[in-house]
Amino acid sequence: MYCRKCGTQNDDNAHLCIKCGEVLQQIGGAGDPPVKIPNYLAQSILVTLFCCMPLGIPAIIFPLR
Numbered sequence: 001m002y003c004r005k006c007g008t009q010n011d012d013n014a015h016l017c018i019k020c021g022e023v024l025q026q027i028g029g030a031g032d033p034p035v036k037i038p039n040y041l042a043q044s045i046l047v048t049l050f051c052c053m054p055l056g057i058p059a060i061i062f063p064l065r
């Protein structure tokens, strides 16, 4: 993942940025509001994988724009 503060690419499992020390993942603590990931995005991916590709792909792409 990329650090939202300095843009440095870190390991996906990293909790702190290797460059600036910014917290990359909120672990249920107070502080900055966590990045809200729409639940329907995950559902869209599952639908695409297991059900209907033509309907699932636009559902995945659209929220990212």
Ligand SMILES: [Zn+2]
Binding pocket: 003, 004, 005, 006, 007, 008, 017, 018, 019, 020, 021, 022
């Ligand atoms: Zn950083």
